[in-house]
Amino acid sequence: MSPPDSLPVVETFHSLQGEGHHCGRSAFFIRLAGCKVGCTWCDTKHSWPLENHPRRNIDALAQEAVEAARNGAAFTVITGGEPLHHDLSRLTDVLAEHGNETHLETSGVDRLSGSPDWITLSPKRHCPPRRELLQRCDELKVIVHELDDLSFAEEMASQTSPGTVLLLQPGWQSEDGQRLSIEHVRCQRRWKLGLQTHKWLGLR
Numbered sequence: 001m002s003p004p005d006s007l008p009v010v011e012t013f014h015s016l017q018g019e020g021h022h023c024g025r026s027a028f029f030i031r032l033a034g035c036k037v038g039c040t041w042c043d044t045k046h047s048w049p050l051e052n053h054p055r056r057n058i059d060a061l062a063q064e065a066v067e068a069a070r071n072g073a074a075f076t077v078i079t080g081g082e083p084l085h086h087d088l089s090r091l092t093d094v095l096a097e098h099g100n101e102t103h104l105e106t107s108g109v110d111r112l113s114g115s116p117d118w119i120t121l122s123p124k125r126h127c128p129p130r131r132e133l134l135q136r137c138d139e140l141k142v143i144v145h146e147l148d149d150l151s152f153a154e155e156m157a158s159q160t161s162p163g164t165v166l167l168l169q170p171g172w173q174s175e176d177g178q179r180l181s182i183e184h185v186r187c188q189r190r191w192k193l194g195l196q197t198h199k200w201l202g203l204r
């Protein structure tokens, strides 16, 4: 089956990447609709139902990304929702044809499609990622709310490649998450602390 020429889109916007290894850089975001992973702490629950969001033509999305790049965006972030619920081949191909660097944010529960330049994998304890995504990801970002999240983080990290960037990110306004993350990073040199700076700054 050939990849679709449209995808369900919640929103597009040009802002700063607020979290992860590329935090603080200018980026164009494409937020795709649909997610069946069901994290209780999810801050984009409005993205879950596919039927609430229109399908948009991929060429038109790429044109928006080109315009954002002209205005300073260093790369395009494909986020969600869970983007890999969809076949991303055509989207990443078209973005690449336009010279756009693409970053994918995923929970890793589906097979990888497309050819993103950077993969941020944020694995979930209740719905673990596929092994191929763990081995392929450039950045592993584990959300921390409680002690068991740290052992899960180490279990996930043990399956990544040697160059993968490891980030512990406290759940939003989780005091336990902050304390546990800071203490773990202080004692484990391979890990870095990640923060959702866009939320602290009130950015999109």
Ligand code: SF4
Binding pocket: 035, 036, 037, 038, 039, 041, 042, 043, 044, 045, 047, 080, 081, 082, 107
């Ligand atoms: S995978 Fe992402 S979009 Fe889906 S429920 Fe979890 S946090 Fe929300």
